[in-house]
Amino acid sequence: MAGVVKCLVVNELPLRGDRETFDSEEDCIAAGLFAKLFKYTKEKDKYLADTASHIPQNAKYTSKSIQNEVIEILASMVLKKIQQKYDTADSAAFCLKSDGTRDRCNIENLSILIRFVCNGVPEEHLIGLLELQQLNAEYITTEILQHLSETGFSADNILSVLFRGGVQAILQQRLGRHIPYIHCYNHQLHLSVIHTIQSEPCAKRFFDLSGSLYSFFRHHFVCQRHSCPYLKRLLEICWTSHYEVTKCVLEIKEVIFDILSKVSNDDNASVDLAKEASGLLSQLKR
Structure with missing residues (x-):
């Protein structure tokens, strides 16, 4: 079983x-x-x-x-093997990595990973996935330290960290020492793309509009009366998402125009929905 x-x-x-x-x-x-x-x-x-x-x-x-x-028991068995491997590592020092993302139920999940060297080879292992009740840096730091303690990894052995700067600063205060912060190269690229987009008014307007289009075409009335196109959701944590959203909108723009026009003139649609369709249509034509 x-x-x-x-x-x-x-x-x-x-x-x-x-x-x-x-x-x-x-x-x-x-x-x-x-x-x-x-x-x-x-x-x-x-x-x-x-x-x-x-x-x-x-x-x-x-x-x-x-x-x-049964799943929890299997997870504990995996964690035990990771602990056994860590015990044979070249050094007790490890890099702590953590990142958060929301699932489809809109719950923030925080991944906790450790990276250590075993027989001269760096290894990276996921040791926890936590459901967060709060999103402030103090709470996240407490959850990370508590999980490390519960899983048998001492925070005194943290060599470097890779996660949000706010958490890193509080972690240093809690441990009373400087801990080098390693910035993710992919995240650096992501921040560069986001910064460029935000500084260009036309691009910023387009991506703000794409988010509104995604929400509009998920409206119950629109889905019931029209064969709605599949629109990509803009994910700020993934820079390739901007390309995918742009490509999707350009490929089906005629369908989008047609449905927005029909809804804006539909007597059965609510006034707010018709106004929203009309506004999106006007902005998209620009």
Whole structure:
């Protein structure tokens, strides 16, 4: 069972579906990947099938609580191997790397990585992914230090850091020493692109407009009455996103013009939505 969970998690696949039973062919189609793969594995492994037939019938392992517990156990096993490798490192010193991003539920996730040298070769390992309740530097610093302590890595061994400057300054205060800050080269390029765009009024207006277009075409009324084009979302944390957004808008601009024109003249649309469509149309033509 743990092997099935591991296979799905490593490949970033969902475990659950609409149903988790196999009373009918319809149930099988609607079942999640865990149930399907577990059923397939039993068909190929007679020993597993025999074992499954003798365990209590309520032990189906389809509960989200049980599956999450298995995932946490697997994660702890991975972390233990990382700790064992770190114990054999050439030096106890490590570089601390951290970065945050929002998931589709609009929850800020903070990744924590360590980089150390083992047998002359630098290795980098993810040791945590935290859900943040606050976004201020003091709170983030506390969460990072607490996670390091819980996972068995001493903050006294931090050689350098790679993350936001505000957190770095507070971390130095907490530890009472200077810690070199390494700026990510990709992030430097990203900041250069963003700074250039913000200093050019025409480019800034276009990308502000692209964000408004993305929101407009996700409106329920617009989606229900029109075959809405797929628009790229502008991701400020990824500089290539600006290119992708521009390319997408240029390729489907005629479709965008057509739908904006129809919505702005649609008597069934709300006044606010019609005004928004008219304003976007006017700005886009400019």
